[in-house]
Amino acid sequence: MERYLQPTAFFNYDQPELKAWIADQLEGVPDDPVEQAKTLYLAVRDSVSYNPYVFQTNPKTFSASYALESGETYCIPKAVLLGAAARSVGIPSRLGLADVRNHLSSQKLIDYLQSDIFRMHGFIELYLNGKWVKATPAFNARLCELMSVEPLEFDGVHDSIFQEYTESGDAHMEYVNDHGVFDDVPHEFIVDGIKAAYGHLFSANDVEKSFQGSLETDVSSTTSATGAD
Numbered sequence: 001m002e003r004y005l006q007p008t009a010f011f012n013y014d015q016p017e018l019k020a021w022i023a024d025q026l027e028g029v030p031d032d033p034v035e036q037a038k039t040l041y042l043a044v045r046d047s048v049s050y051n052p053y054v055f056q057t058n059p060k061t062f063s064a065s066y067a068l069e070s071g072e073t074y075c076i077p078k079a080v081l082l083g084a085a086a087r088s089v090g091i092p093s094r095l096g097l098a099d100v101r102n103h104l105s106s107q108k109l110i111d112y113l114q115s116d117i118f119r120m121h122g123f124i125e126l127y128l129n130g131k132w133v134k135a136t137p138a139f140n141a142r143l144c145e146l147m148s149v150e151p152l153e154f155d156g157v158h159d160s161i162f163q164e165y166t167e168s169g170d171a172h173m174e175y176v177n178d179h180g181v182f183d184d185v186p187h188e189f190i191v192d193g194i195k196a197a198y199g200h201l202f203s204a205n206d207v208e209k210s211f212q213g214s215l216e217t218d219v220s221s222t223t224s225a226t227g228a229d
Helices: 016-025 033-047 064-070 075-088 107-113 141-147 187-197 215-228
Strands: 093-102 117-128 131-135 173-182
Touching: 016 033, 016 064, 016 075, 033 075, 033 117, 033 141, 064 075, 075 093, 075 117, 107 215, 117 173, 117 187, 141 215
Parallel strands: none
Antiparallel strands: 093 117, 093 173, 117 131
């Protein structure tokens, strides 16, 4: 279990800025692992915006400190940020990876990926009350509101994973492949998987092509256009 508590280059809770942020979030929170985990989950979910367009292969962009510093990132660094914060207060954490089909993705993002499969979706597992519990802090509350999906909650007892359906009963998220869990970020494995799935996003020398975009902007634009009809 000790390896799930250690700081690493990715779970770098020993960085001063990250340590200070964690302390701020937990100020006044009871010294109880479940309450601490719930508080940290909400902080990560809503203080860092979800934006898959900002993916980079640079290892530093997968770290907890980078996720906090950037203010917007995708599922893996957000999961790592939660995991690092949990480790800092003695809660073991490990990274889970899966492929998911997102039925509510924007058409712009689907066109960008040339697929509705999100390869290497990341979540975190926390060891609480003698068992591993899944937590998925990826989609911030603002994005969920735009997508008419209830934000995922986390009670520290039950698994918190993407909903299969929206509030209106439409299909939302489907888990299609499980890559397992890891005590640290398997950077090379993730990058190889992304390149295999979305080769068109990389240049001939294997460097990712730059792209400016925001899923919140995509969804906002679609909502506005629908409302205008």
